[in-house]
Amino acid sequence: xxxxxxxxxxxxxxxxxxxxxxxxxxxxxxxxxxxxxxxxxxxxxxxxxxxxxxxxxxxxxxxxxxxxxxxxxxxxxxxxxxxxxxxxxxxxxxxxxxxxxxxxxxxxxxxxxxxxxxxxxxxxxxxxxxxxxxxxxxxxxxxxxxxxxxxxxxxxxxxxxxxxxxxxxxxxxxxxxxxxxxxxxxxxxxxxxxxxxxxxxxxxxxxxxxxxxxxxxxxxxxxxxxxxxxxxxxxxxxxxxxxxxxxxxxxxxxxxxxxxxxxxxxxxxxxxxxxxxxxxxxxxxxxxxxxxxxxxxxxxxxxxxxxxxxxxxxxxxxxxxxxxxxxxxxxxxxxxxxxxxxxxxxxxxxxxxxxxxxxxxxxxxxxxxxxxxxxxxxxxxxxxxxxxxxxxxxxxxxxxxxxxxxxxxxxxxxxxxxxxxxxxxxxxxxxxxxxxxxxxxxxxxxxxxxxxxxxxxxxxxxxxxxxxxxxxxxxxxxxxxxxxxxxxxxxxxxxxxxxxxxxxxxxxxxxxxxxxxxxxxxxxxxxxxxxxxxxxxxxxxxxxxxxxxxxxxxxx
Amino acid sequence: xxxxxxxxxxxxxxxxxxxxxxxxxxxxxxxxxxxxxxxxxxxxxxxxxxxxxxxxxxxxxxxxxxxxxxxxxxxxxxxxxxxxxxxxxxxxxxxxxxxxxxxxxxxxxxxxxxxxxxxxxxxxxxxxxxxxxxxxxxxxxxxxxxxxxxxxxxxxxxxxxxxxxxxxxxxxxxxxxxxxxxxxxxxxxxxxxxxxxxxxxxxxxxxxxxxxxxxxxxxxxxxxxxxxxxxxxxxxxxxxxxxxxxxxxxxxxxxxxxxxxxxxxxxxxxxxxxxxxxxxxxxxxxxxxxxxxxxxxxxxxxxxxx
Numbered sequence: 100x101x102x103x104x105x106x107x108x109x110x111x112x113x114x115x116x117x118x119x120x121x122x123x124x125x126x127x128x129x130x131x132x133x134x135x136x137x138x139x140x141x142x143x144x145x146x147x148x149x150x151x152x153x154x155x156x157x158x159x160x161x162x163x164x165x166x167x168x169x170x171x172x173x174x175x176x177x178x179x180x181x182x183x184x185x186x187x188x189x190x191x192x193x194x195x196x197x198x199x200x201x202x203x204x205x206x207x208x209x210x211x212x213x214x215x216x217x218x219x220x221x222x223x224x225x226x227x228x229x230x231x232x233x234x235x236x237x238x239x240x241x242x243x244x245x246x247x248x249x250x251x252x253x254x255x256x257x258x259x260x261x262x263x264x265x266x267x268x269x270x271x272x273x274x275x276x277x278x279x280x281x282x283x284x285x286x287x288x289x290x291x292x293x294x295x296x297x298x299x300x301x302x303x304x305x306x307x308x309x310x311x312x313x314x315x316x317x318x319x320x321x322x323x324x325x326x327x328x329x330x331x332x333x334x335x336x337x338x339x340x341x342x343x344x345x346x347x348x349x350x351x352x353x354x355x356x357x358x359x360x361x362x363x364x365x366x367x368x369x370x371x372x373x374x375x376x377x378x379x380x381x382x383x384x385x386x387x388x389x390x391x392x393x394x395x396x397x398x399x400x401x402x403x404x405x406x407x408x409x410x411x412x413x414x415x416x417x418x419x420x421x422x423x424x425x426x427x428x429x430x431x432x433x434x435x436x437x438x439x440x441x442x443x444x445x446x447x448x449x450x451x452x453x454x455x456x457x458x459x460x461x462x463x464x465x466x467x468x469x470x471x472x473x474x475x476x477x478x479x480x481x482x483x484x485x486x487x488x489x490x491x492x493x494x495x496x497x498x499x500x501x502x503x504x505x506x507x508x509x510x511x512x513x514x515x516x517x518x519x520x521x522x523x524x525x526x527x528x529x530x531x532x533x534x535x536x537x538x539x540x541x542x543x544x545x546x547x548x549x550x551x552x553x554x555x556x557x558x559x560x561x562x563x564x565x566x567x568x569x570x571x572x573x574x575x576x577x578x579x580x581x582x583x584x585x586x587x588x589x590x591x592x593x594x595x596x597x598x599x600x601x602x603x604x605x606x607x608x609x610x611x612x613x614x615x616x617x618x619x620x621x622x623x624x625x626x627x628x629x630x631x632x633x634x635x636x637x638x639x640x641x642x643x644x645x646x647x648x649x650x651x652x653x654x655x
Numbered sequence: 656x657x658x659x660x661x662x663x664x665x666x667x668x669x670x671x672x673x674x675x676x677x678x679x680x681x682x683x684x685x686x687x688x689x690x691x692x693x694x695x696x697x698x699x700x701x702x703x704x705x706x707x708x709x710x711x712x713x714x715x716x717x718x719x720x721x722x723x724x725x726x727x728x729x730x731x732x733x734x735x736x737x738x739x740x741x742x743x744x745x746x747x748x749x750x751x752x753x754x755x756x757x758x759x760x761x762x763x764x765x766x767x768x769x770x771x772x773x774x775x776x777x778x779x780x781x782x783x784x785x786x787x788x789x790x791x792x793x794x795x796x797x798x799x800x801x802x803x804x805x806x807x808x809x810x811x812x813x814x815x816x817x818x819x820x821x822x823x824x825x826x827x828x829x830x831x832x833x834x835x836x837x838x839x840x841x842x843x844x845x846x847x848x849x850x851x852x853x854x855x856x857x858x859x860x861x862x863x864x865x866x867x868x869x870x871x872x873x874x875x876x877x878x879x880x881x882x883x884x885x886x887x888x889x890x891x892x893x894x895x896x897x898x899x900x901x902x903x904x905x906x907x908x909x910x911x912x913x914x915x916x917x918x919x920x921x922x923x924x925x926x927x928x929x930x931x932x933x934x935x936x937x938x939x940x941x942x943x944x945x946x947x948x949x950x951x952x953x954x955x956x957x958x959x960x961x
Contacts, residue, residue, distance in 0.1 A: 187876030198816075204663075212875065440829070466835050
């Protein structure tokens with residue numbers, strides 16, 4: 100049967116199993132995507148999103164092997180029996196990590212690479228490269244090194260490279276996961292513009308559902324390799340469908356699920372809140388406020404410059420108190436990560452003073468400071484090099500000077516708290532990114548350091564992981580009386596976990612305090628629910644869905 | 656950290672803008688000439704020529720950073736040769752007699768020969784350092800694409816990923832120090848050994864990245880059929896003219912070798928040293944350094960990387 104003209108992708112009864120696996124990654128998936136349509140693919144890590152995207156151009160099964168049943172048609176062509184190279188003309192695939200997809204050293208050569216591979220006439224390549232770079236806002240950057248681009252620019256370059264070959268379908272695998280909010284916003288706008296201009300079908304897997312939903316026409320939820328939901332973005336947001344937990348729903352859906360239709364962005368949410376508040380149907384029930392204890396870390400007037408460069412920190416002041424989670428937010432390049440690396444001595448200030456546990460930290464080496472300050476950097480895999488998870492924790496115990504029964508007890512305590520018991524015998528590198536992060540966190544928490552610092556812990560992680568991490572952080576602060584510093588662009592994670600906020604701009608902490616004090620002047624750092632509810636409800640705007648109470652409800 | 660290996664610097668000099676083949680010819684010319692010659696004066700002339708080339712390409716600072724590191728290797732060559740060579744007549748220092756090796760002695764001839772060999776090595780390394788600093792990795796890919804596209808691509812990919820891997824390594828060291836691993840104390844060797852665990856995550860992340868890039872290349876149609884080439888570099892007159900220099904250089908070196916004969920170091924050092932030595936040296940220097948005279952005003956052509 101010939102394909103209808105307006106259908107770009109048609110998947111029928113797709114079941115696929117990776118080689119060496121007993122469990123299929125996709126089970127009986129049916130899917131259609133029209134030209135010019137943006138389909139958002141939602142699901143937890145391991146639910147089959149990436150696998151489905153790779154089935155569109157034949158990487159699954161031709162690159163990965165494994166067994167496949169069912170049919171995939173793209174642009175009127177049956178993918179089965181065609182090579183990946185042939186499908187590359189019809190499907191443009193963009194991956195999450197720029198470092199894992201850029202091939203050439205020069206920006207314009209990168210765009211030309213795909214065109215050359217597909218045998219485009221040399222005389223046409225130049226014009227196509229120029230136009231693709233122009234459409235992603237990289238005109239004039241053709242001669243630059245790809246390694247000098249920011250993550251946002253690199254991701255736009257990856258998009259330009261596939262747009263240049265004129266595909267009918269764009270398949271994007273978590274393209275925003277490595278980007279900060281600004282870069283993610285401009286990538287989404289770019290995508291919106293290009294899909295309209297080129298009438299290209301877009302299939303995008305993303306964890307930042309709330310961010311993408313206003314741009315999406317349809318949503319497909321995958322769970323355990325099956326399609327759990329297939330419908331309009333509106334129907335998805337309302338959450339009025341069976342078989343799904345709240346874990347994949349964006350915050351606005353979680354909060355307003357009881358009073359549909361759910362608003363999709365902060366502006367329309369404010370209108371809803373205003374109406375609900377007038378009817379007296381909305382209130383905010385703030386979570387328990389931490390009682391801050393002693394100051395465990397004090398930064399005063401810290402200055403720092405990487406060798407030869409301009410000053411990154413220009414007199415930063417910050418206090419971390421026992422029992423509270425402090426969120427450190429601010430634009431890229433403000434110095435947040437640099438400040439975090441001072442707290443355990445990885446970097447040393449050129450001026451100013453750092454006090455840890457009430458004493459000057461300057462004379463203490465990193466190995467000593469690490470006993471008081473646990474610093475979790477962005478890539479958890481960097482922490483792991485022993486054979487198994489248990490070995491990792493045992494090594495940490497040894498580094499803290501624990502042995503015998505004391506070591507075993509401490510390892511058991513940490514693995515229990517973080518839920519690592521089922522993985523103790525697993526090779527760390529066989530775990531998912533989220534699990535690896537938990538192992539790295541465990542390795543740091545052995546010996547019970549009083550201060551925990553995390554740098555962008557949710558980059559590339561799914562929503563369920565964010566919720567679980569927030570719970571861990573609140574527990575560490577509240578019951579273990581730790582001081583937690585959370586350096587993040589993820590305003591929702593901060594909303595779920597923080598007691599206090601500090602904003603860094605231009606190498607200094609320019610604002611700090613409770614949500615109301617900080618967000619009023621800087622709403623960009625506020626969770627979407629705070630932006631929606633602030634000013635309408637008492638005692639303060641809501642920080643997370645659990646704080647919003649909608650009464651009456653039902654709807655029309 | 657990235658400064659350890661000589662990596663392309665875009666200085667826009669006329670040398671940068673030469674056809675990659677012409678740049679390669681310059682380096683190969685020096686290599687061949689220094690293999691043909693072993694007279695220290697000639698080798699010194701060639702080395703001096705490469706310094707002028709580096710200056711002409713405005714990469715003198717980066718050139719020195721690497722060549723200075725390499726001079727450690729050169730010193731080692733001299734030392735080993737002095738210790739291991741037993742054939743010289745002029746004994747400077749006599750050591751014990753060892754089985755198999757015989758009498759250990761440091762001889763003037765051994766040192767002199769070591770110095771010549773080190774200079775030969777230095778000349779070649781110096782020329783290829785200049786090449787590496789002026790040859791864009793993408794140019795290398797395109798240059799090799801006629802003969803072996805895949806090998807060329809592998810080379811240029813490693814060049815592209817070099818800074819990324821260095822960044823990874825730095826991040827891993829930070830992470831492990833944050834765990835409380837003491838990587839800082841102890842002597843140089845102890846510190847190096849402590850950094851071994853860095854290799855495990857670095858290996859894993861490099862492997863994951865390699866698989867990812869291979870997949871991304873596949874998805875973009877790499878290897879799916881005959882490739883086309885964008886902006887193929889054409890040989891301009893100036894490129895051909897430049898190739899004349901390494902040709903003349905090799906020709907001169909051959910001539911010198913056949914006229915002078917190879918200098919002899921054992922049992923005693925016999926080096927020709929007359930007015931011809933000076934003339935030949937000047938010629939060798941000129942044929943190495945000549946291309947540095949190119950100026951921007953002259954027919955330059957395209958930007959590098961094309």
